[in-house]
Amino acid sequence: MKKLLVANRGEIARRIFRSAAARGIATVAVYSEADATSAHVADADEAIAIGPASARESYLDAAKVLQAAQDSGADAIHPGYGFLSESAEFAEAVMAAGLTWIGPAPDTLRSMGDKARARALAQAAGVPIVPGSPRFGPDDTVDFLAEAARVGFPLLVKASAGGGGIGMRRVDSAEKLLRTIQDTQSMAGKAFGDATVFLERLVPKARHVEIQVFGFGDGTAIHLFERDCSLQRRYQKVIEESPAPGLPDDLRARMADAAVALCRQVSYAGAGTVEFILDTQTQEFFFLEMNTRIQVEHPVSEMVTGRDLVGMQIDFARGRLQSLDQSEISSTGHAIECRLYAENPAKMFMPSPGMLQTFVLPSEADGLRVDAGYREGDAVTPYYDPMLAKIIAHGPDRASAAQRAVQALNTLQVTGIATNRDFLIACLQSAEFLSGDVHTGFIDANRKSLVAA
Incomplete structure (x- = not known):
């Protein structure tokens, strides 16, 4: 693998470029007209325009993305998340063109992308389903x-x-x-x-707990522990953390074992996430779905395990990652990720497009990581997801990780648009969150006080 095209934009494209560059692999960005001067375009070794602002006519146009790969001489494609990342047809087209597809096999994408079929496969693997x-x-x-x-x-x-x-x-x-x-x-x-x-x-009071997995395509797989993604708004995650607070060790182990069993059932290849709903009253867990790609929240798993998940994807695709044993994977401390959005919590979280007149992010340091898709002076357009950056804090325990995240968010400077920064801080400082009383209805139950803060 000598040249990698990333079929995505924003922070995930920049994130993948870093792992590729660390391996001496040249990078290619694709961009729409709206992203012509964006940060991910500047980061890549070369960039190719693929269409107008509409995602359907640019980032979701498989033929244009594939043509860009061929025109640039790329020999591999990483889809990131969203867009074409779980398209079996796109994966097949990439492979048919003689390029390396960095992701699970097309048949796996089809099976796990169909919720009903995925439920049947999970049940066959002995995984409890709702x-x-x-x-x-x-x-x-x-x-x-x-x-x-x-x-x-x-x-x-x-x-x-x-x-x-x-x-x-x-x-x-x-x-x-x-x-x-x-x-x-x-x-x-x-x-x-x-x-x-x-x-x-629908489980009335539930937690959303997911297991990061990595399969080797031969029926073997490992997990990189769990993430709690219960703080959600309209089913979209806002704050994620690892380990999941207050989870009994035996329950944690059973969920991880179930996730790995599903990977073995489908001979899963590459990085993936098995998502579960956990009933807070009965402590029963049920299979929700499997995401056959890298997740937005993957940095929390990287922070606690010290593993480069994107690097593992790349190395596996080029035949340089041998099967790992579960005993080789350990988790240390606690990590929390906050998604910084261009939105106005006081106005029903409406997106807030505009110019980033000031955009000063926290300085990365030991225990603090920032994955951003924008720079000061960039325009946040209404065409795509309004996530600006992810602030990921790590500490020896949950309280110190939360404190570090709050400190980082307090140093953040943004003018020109509205953001959810203060809302994130309010979540992290709330008594319920600090006590570990997290569930999928947390934000709805506390919306007024969180927005007011």
Whole structure:
């Protein structure tokens, strides 16, 4: 591998460039018209324009990305997260062109990208799954009320091909069930080209705990411990940490073992994340989904294990990473990641595009890492996800990691746009968070006080 094209933008593209450069691999950026002067373009050894601001006509256009790789002489493609990262068709096209695909096999992407199929595979591997229904499309004849009664309210109507919180709608009673199913099917058909949905029980007070895994394609796999991603807003993660606070050691081990068992079941190859819902009342855990890519929150796992996950992806793809034994992986201290967004919490978290007139990030130091997609003077456009940067703090324990994160956020200087900085600080300093009482309803339950702070 001599030249790597990253089929992405922003902080994840810059993050991948760092690991590639450390291995002496030349890098190629792709960019839309809106990103022509962006930081990731400046970081790469060369850059190629692939279309207008619309993601569908640029970053999501597989043919344009592949043509850019061929024009630049790249011999490998890393998709990052989002965009084309979980597209089996794109992975196949990359491999058919004779390029190295840095990601799981296309068949794995298909299997795990289909929520209903992924549930079946998890069940076959002995992994507990949330009670749910078979999937059904708009033309299927189904007794929805009977299925809902079997699953139980409250429940979620979930798009089979959805992900990242997209295509999930809560239903609390039978009165709104049919309309929600129809609306979700319509949205799923337009967004994913797959209008099938299924019903899944909603755990009333849950934690979102995920296991970072790495498979070697031969039925062997390891885990790099867990992350708690319970602080969410509209199913989008805001603060992530590792280890998960207050998790009994035997439960932690069982969740990790279940994640590795699923990887073995599908002969998983590369980095991935197995996500679980944990019932805070019963301590039961259930398979949620598997993300077949690097995650936004992967830095917390890197901070506690000392492993370069992106570097491992690259090394595995070029045949330079041998199978690791679980005994070689250890976790030290505690890490917390905060997602800094260009949004206004006081206005229902509306995105806040504009010019970054001032953008002074905390200085990286021992125990503090900053992954940013922007620089001072850059324009934050309305076309893409509004995440500006990730602030990742590490300490010997959870309290010190939280304190370090607060200190870092307090040094942050941003003018020209609104951000969620103060909201993040309020979360980190709240009594509930500091006590470890985290759950997926945390932000909704404390929204007023957190926004006011």
